[in-house]
Every structure is written in structure tokens, then in C-alpha cells.
Amino acid sequence: MIQTWRLDTVGQTLVLASHDSRMACVTYWGARLPDGEDLTALAEASVLDVTGGMLDANPDLSICPDARHTFPGQPGLVLHDQNGAQVLPDFRLSDAQQTDTALTLTYADPALGVRYTARFVVHAKTGILEAQSHLQCDHPMRLHWLAAPVMPAPQLADEMIDFTGRWIGEFQPNHTPWTAGIRLRDNRTGRTGHEHFPALILPCRGATNTGGEAYALHYGWSGGHRMIAEELSDGRRQVQFGHAGGTELAPATEFTSAKLYAVYSASGLNGCAVAFQRHLRDHVVQWPDPDRPRPVHYNCWEAIYFDHDLDALTAIADRAAALGAERFVLDDGWFGLRDDDTTSLGDWQIDRRKWPDGFTPLIDHIHGLGMRFGLWFEPEMVSMDSDLARAHPDWILGLPDQIEGRQQRVLDMARAEVRDYLFDAIAAILSAYDIDYIKWDHNRVLPTPDAAQARGFYALLDRLRAAFPKVEIESCSSGGGRIDFGVLERTHRVWLSDSNDAVERLRMQHEAALFLPLAVTGSHVGPRKCHTSGRMIDIRFRAWVAAQRHMGFEMDPRELTDEEGRVLTEVTTWWKANRDWMATADILRLDSADASVMAELQLARDGAQFVVFAGKATTGAQTVPRPLRLCGLDPAARYRIALVNRADAKGLSRGHQMIKSAALELSGQFLMSHGLTLPWDFPETMWVVKGDRL
Ligand code: DGJ
Numbered sequence: 001m002i003q004t005w006r007l008d009t010v011g012q013t014l015v016l017a018s019h020d021s022r023m024a025c026v027t028y029w030g031a032r033l034p035d036g037e038d039l040t041a042l043a044e045a046s047v048l049d050v051t052g053g054m055l056d057a058n059p060d061l062s063i064c065p066d067a068r069h070t071f072p073g074q075p076g077l078v079l080h081d082q083n084g085a086q087v088l089p090d091f092r093l094s095d096a097q098q099t100d101t102a103l104t105l106t107y108a109d110p111a112l113g114v115r116y117t118a119r120f121v122v123h124a125k126t127g128i129l130e131a132q133s134h135l136q137c138d139h140p141m142r143l144h145w146l147a148a149p150v151m152p153a154p155q156l157a158d159e160m161i162d163f164t165g166r167w168i169g170e171f172q173p174n175h176t177p178w179t180a181g182i183r184l185r186d187n188r189t190g191r192t193g194h195e196h197f198p199a200l201i202l203p204c205r206g207a208t209n210t211g212g213e214a215y216a217l218h219y220g221w222s223g224g225h226r227m228i229a230e231e232l233s234d235g236r237r238q239v240q241f242g243h244a245g246g247t248e249l250a251p252a253t254e255f256t257s258a259k260l261y262a263v264y265s266a267s268g269l270n271g272c273a274v275a276f277q278r279h280l281r282d283h284v285v286q287w288p289d290p291d292r293p294r295p296v297h298y299n300c301w302e303a304i305y306f307d308h309d310l311d312a313l314t315a316i317a318d319r320a321a322a323l324g325a326e327r328f329v330l331d332d333g334w335f336g337l338r339d340d341d342t343t344s345l346g347d348w349q350i351d352r353r354k355w356p357d358g359f360t361p362l363i364d365h366i367h368g369l370g371m372r373f374g375l376w377f378e379p380e381m382v383s384m385d386s387d388l389a390r391a392h393p394d395w396i397l398g399l400p401d402q403i404e405g406r407q408q409r410v411l412d413m414a415r416a417e418v419r420d421y422l423f424d425a426i427a428a429i430l431s432a433y434d435i436d437y438i439k440w441d442h443n444r445v446l447p448t449p450d451a452a453q454a455r456g457f458y459a460l461l462d463r464l465r466a467a468f469p470k471v472e473i474e475s476c477s478s479g480g481g482r483i484d485f486g487v488l489e490r491t492h493r494v495w496l497s498d499s500n501d502a503v504e505r506l507r508m509q510h511e512a513a514l515f516l517p518l519a520v521t522g523s524h525v526g527p528r529k530c531h532t533s534g535r536m537i538d539i540r541f542r543a544w545v546a547a548q549r550h551m552g553f554e555m556d557p558r559e560l561t562d563e564e565g566r567v568l569t570e571v572t573t574w575w576k577a578n579r580d581w582m583a584t585a586d587i588l589r590l591d592s593a594d595a596s597v598m599a600e601l602q603l604a605r606d607g608a609q610f611v612v613f614a615g616k617a618t619t620g621a622q623t624v625p626r627p628l629r630l631c632g633l634d635p636a637a638r639y640r641i642a643l644v645n646r647a648d649a650k651g652l653s654r655g656h657q658m659i660k661s662a663a664l665e666l667s668g669q670f671l672m673s674h675g676l677t678l679p680w681d682f683p684e685t686m687w688v689v690k691g692d693r694l
Pocket of ligand 1: 332376441477479498
């Protein structure tokens with residue numbers, strides 16, 4: 001007997017089938033099937049042949065492939081009892097619950113006292129499919145591996161794309177060819193990590209940013225993930241995501257995977273990107289006030305580092321406000337005796353040497369300028385030179401002779417008394433002052449990975465959010481070391497990278513847009529001479545790169561010349577005038593024919609306007625730019641196209657191009673088929689083009 005289930009979004013269908021009550025398999029995931037498709041016939045049609053050298057029937061590649069029935073690939077569950085003996089459940093379907101948007105399948109092995117549940121939820125508006133697995137045992141068991149429901153990977157695909165990165169170099173794509181065997185990512189750092197953004201993109205052959213079929217998956221977990229992409233010798237391909245291997249350290253009776261977010265796209269990588277961007281912004285992030293425009297941000301880190309001084313900070317605040325900043329964040333250095341990064345983490349009391357009257361004078365000044373105030377914390381960390389470490393050495397994770405990171409250690413967040421201490425310390429500051437923003441940092445990896453640490457972190461965040469529901473939180477971890485949908489269920493902005501170098505940022509923002517919308521992606525105008533690369537970067541390029549995302553400033557604004565201040569004010573004013581529609585726009589990555597150009601189009605949700613950011617990172621190979629093909633427009637509509645920053649054209653750009661002096665009116669078809677021919681420019685520049693539908 002075959003039982004089948006189907007879930008649909010506008011452009012996508014997922015079909016599951018269970019043969020004789022065995023664990024369900026995904027028998028179809030792809031373009032939306034016609035209503036009334038015969039799902040039993042579909043399941044029968046997908047059965048593989050058997051030939052020499054094979055078992056007499058092909059073991060199921062199910063949503064939790066089981067090691068019990070000679071499955072030739074990686075199992076979805078590895079479970080041991082408390083004596084170390086392997087537990088191999090013989091799961092049979094015990095319950096199936098379905099609505100239009102959700103399916104819950106429960107499997108049980110009553111003899112072993114183990115139940116497995118897979119839950120799928122589809123979001124019609126965003127096209128995202130969520131899948132999560134849950135295991136319940138009658139007796140405590142040791143879990144070595146529990147995959148979120150396992151998805152098949154397309155066979156007409158030659159490569160897969162996952163991500164690596166490093167400090168000041170986040171979101172670097174890896175392109176790996178599909179071959180027989182496994183591609184394994186197992187993150188041992190205990191946090192999401194710069195090195196391991198938990199996602200996989202599966203472009204079908206020929207897919208680009210703007211066309212073709214693609215699949216994408218993201219595992220929403222901040223404790224480090226494991227990903228297995230495997231091709232079996234019969235050609236079948238499976239993708240498994242779960243918590244990093246062996247990070248469930250204690251025996252337990254319940255285990256849950258994080259949510260796996262998945263999507264199929266018939267419009268290239270952009271189809272996946274738009275689904276993730278919308279889903280994150282409109283469903284995952286819990287905005288305290290969804291209608292409030294994203295405020296222009298100021299962060300003082302690269303201006304003053306640990307050197308806190310009220311007079312300097314008020315002068316900086318004056319200048320930042322005049323440039324257009326609306327929120328002022330006081331970074332590291334305000335607590336304990338924190339004059340450098342060797343001391344005081346854990347002592348979350350205001351340093352009275354630097355702040356004799358507390359924060360009131362600074363906050364009053366900032367509020368007087370019409371800005372809001374935010375504060376930096378790094379709650380999970382402790383310096384050995386701190387009152388906290390001296391009082392509670394037993395609260396510190398790891399061995400005494402561990403290697404420290406940034407001269408600091410990690411608190412054991414699984415302990416309720418640690419969370420209570422941190423809650424009380426942070427709540428005391430939030431209650432004493434008018435603070436509506438926290439920058440929450442995490443500057444080292446764990447001594448050993450442990451899923452309980454991420455759960456403890458989530459529990460503390462949840463408790464603080466419940467107590468201070470109006471406070472927005474930024475997830476930072478030496479820049480982009482903790483970016484994932486799990487943390488973003490509890491926070492509102494990510495610090496993509498400690499690199500404020502606009503050249504590096506241009507690339508990182510381009511890649512991160514595969515998952516992150518403007519609304520959550522912080523981007524700051526850094527100092528003229530970049531602190532992490534030594535590059536001298538023109539203010540125009542720095543400002544426009546920041547204006548691509550949630551804009552902010554991080555330099556000491558007192559270094560700005562009048563001309564730089566004028567340019568920055570102008571770009572900030574443009575950003576403020578456009579931020580409302582840009583906050584909900586789709587970021588579409590353009591396929592640039594010109595290797596020196598990295599470009600995107602931000603398309604308003606109603607299609608009435610768009611902006612193109614065409615960033616030129618290096619000099620071009622040919623003498624003048626190649627046309628840049630746009631996407632996402634209505635071919636039949638006409639658009640008014642204007643260069644926003646046409647004044648930036650250089651003297652060496654000598655041609656008589658109409659776009660340099662006036663707006664053009666062109667059809668969507670022309671713009672998408674031929675493309676926009678932009679003026680010549682220096683490297684490290686950005687053309688900004690506004691389009692309005694006529
Ligand atoms: C690392 C962060 O990424 C920086 O922005 C800054 O907050 C420092 N930590 C402070 O120590």
C-alpha cells in the first residue's frame with residue numbers, strides 16, 4: 001500500500017510517499033504539479049530498476065534513511081542506548097496530520113520505545129518550505145546524529161555551492177562538483193561561524209542568477225551544523241542537515257533538529273534568494289515595531305575603540321547626527337576596567353572611571369540630537385581577569401589549560417545560574433537607562449562544541465526579549481560569525497563583517513543577498529583609510545556600498561573633510577528618501593557580463609520602481625563597460641532610467657552618453673535583453689541607477 005501527501009506553494013510542489021507504512025520518501029520536489037496529479041502513480045513511476053551487483057530491491061532514500069535496511073548511504077539517525085549499544089528503530093507510520101500548509105508524520109517503534117516526527121510547513125507567500133524532525137524516547141538515549149527531514153538533490157546538476165569565510169572575509173562561495181560519495185561540512189566551532197554559513201545551493205545545469213532551476217537549503221541553528229551531500233552509486237542524491245556531529249553531549253529522551261528552510265526556484269538563484277529574503281524579513285524576524293523605518297545607524301567602535309570619553313563622544317554624536325544618523329551605539333569598553341581586550345568580560349557594571357555619572361549625560365545628549373541609544377554586550381564571554389571569573393571559576397567552559405581566544409573564555413550557558421546572572425546584569429542596565437538596542441557580540445569559538453550552549457544562548461535571549469520587548473538586538477560575532485535564521489528569530493540585524501572596506505563589502509553583500517534582505521544587513525561607512533585592509537577608499541564608494549543595505553557610519557566623523565561630509569549627507573539623504581520601499585524590496589543579483597562589475601537590482605514589491613547598484617571593484621578587461629542586463633522587470637512596461645550619481649562621472653569619461661545628462665525612457669524588454677550601457681569609471685566606484693515605471 002502507498003500513502004501519499006502533497007504540499008504546494010505558488011511555484012513549487014513537494015510530494016511524499018510511504019510504502020507499506022515505511023518511513024516516507026520525498027518522491028517529488030520541484031516545479032508545481034497540476035492539481036489532481038495522481039500521487040500514487042507518481043510514486044510508482046519513481047521506483048528504480050535493479051540490476052546485477054545490487055540488492056533485490058533498492059532501500060528507501062527516505063526523510064530519515066535508516067541503517068537497519070541496508071541503506072547504502074548515510075543514515076538520518078544514529079542513536080545509542082546508555083550502554084553504548086546501537087539502537088536501530090523499525091519505524092512504522094503511526095499518525096499523519098495534514099492541513100493545506102502543514103504535514104506532520106509520526107513514526108514509532110513501540111518495542112524500542114522510540115518515536116520520530118517530521119513536520120513540514122509551507123509558506124504560500126514566500127515559497128519557503130520548513131522541515132524539522134523530532135525524536136522522543138521512553139528512556140534516555142545518546143544521540144550521535146539526527147538529520148532534519150532529508151531532501152533529495154537534483155540529478156541534472158553538476159555542482160553544489162556552499163559557503164566558507166573568515167574574519168573580515170565572510171560569505172565566500174565554494175563550488176564543488178557532484179561526484180559519487182560525500183561532501184561533508186561539519187562545523188566544530190560551536191557557533192555558526194564565519195567559516196560555515198549553514199546553507200547549500202543546488203543549481204541545475206545552466207542556472208544563473210537570473211534564470212534556470214535551482215534549489216537552496218538553510219539550517220537555522222547557531223550552534224554549528226553538519227551537512228552531508230551524498231551521491232549513491234545508483235545515482236540518487238541526498239542532502240542532510242543537522243546539528244554538528246556529536247554535539248548532543250548528554251543522554252536525553254527528546255531531541256529536535258533546527259528548522260531546515262528549503263526552496264525550489266524556476267527563476268535562477270534569484271528565485272531562491274528572494275524567497276529567503278522575504279521569509280526572513282516577513283516571518284522569521286520578530287520586529288518590535290514593524291512599521292518603523294530602519295534608522296541610520298552610528299557605531300563608535302572604529303572611531304574610539306576602548307578610549308571612552310564623554311566630551312569626545314558627544315562631539316562625535318553631534319557630527320553623526322548632522323550627517324543623518326538616527327541611532328548611536330556605544331561599543332565595547334564601557335564596563336569593568338575594560339581598557340583593552342584582555343580584561344573585564346563578565347563584569348557588566350559601568351566603569352565609573354570613564355563614566356562617573358553613568359550613561360545619563362551621554363544618553364541625554366544623544367536623545368537631544370533626536371537619536372536613539374544602543375549598547376554593546378558580549379554576554380557569553382568571560383575574561384580571566386574579571387571579578388566574575390574570580391568568583392565563579394566553575395562557570396567557565398572547557399579545561400583549565402585550554403587555548404584562549406581574544407584572551408577570553410566562554411561561560412557555560414547551559415547552567416541556569418549563569419543565565420540568571422547575565423539576565424540580571426543586562427536587565428539592570430536596560431532598566432536604569434533608556435536603551436532600545438543591543439549589539440550582542442561573541443568573539444571566539446567554543447572550547448568544545450556543545451548544542452546545550454546554543455540552547456542556553458537562545459533561552460537568555462528569549463527571556464530578555466520577553467522582559468524588554470521594544471529592544472532591538474544585533475547579532476555580531478567578530479563580524480559575521482553568528483548569522484543564521486535561528487539567531488534571527490530572536491534578533492533584528494546582523495553585523496555582516498568587521499570589514500568596513502567597501503571593496504570587500506561589495507562582494508560579501510552580493511553573496512549574502514542569497515539569504516539576507518536589506519532590513520537585517522548592517523553596512524557602515526568606515527574610515528577613509530580602512531582599519532582592516534589599509535586601503536584608502538573614496539567617500540562616494542564607501543557611502544554607496546553602505547547605502548545598499550541597512551546604512552550606518554562607523555568612522556570618527558571628525559575626520560571628514562567638508563566635501564566628504566557633503567557627499568555623505570547627500571547619500572544618506574537619498575537613502576532615507578528611498579529606505580521605505582527598499583526595506584521591502586527584493587534584492588536581485590545581476591549576471592554581469594563584465595567581470596569587474598558586481599551588480600544588483602533592488603525591485604520594489606509593487607514593481608513600480610527599482611534601483612541598480614553597479615559596483616566596479618577593479619579595472620575592466622576591455623576599454624569601456626559592457627551593457628548590464630537587468631532582470632525582474634515587466635518586458636512590456638517602459639521605465640524612466642536616471643543616473644542618481646551622474647555628477648560622479650570623471651573627466652576621462654568623454655563620450656556623449658545620454659544617461660550622463662538626462663533620464664532615458666526604455667522598455668523592460670530592452671533593459672533585460674540588451675541591458676544598460678553605463679559610463680566608464682575608475683575602479684572602486686559605484687553607479688547608482690534609479691528606475692521608475694511609467
Ligand atoms: C568585534 C565586533 O565585530 C566589533 O564590531 C566590535 O564590536 C568589537 N568586537 C568590540 O570588541
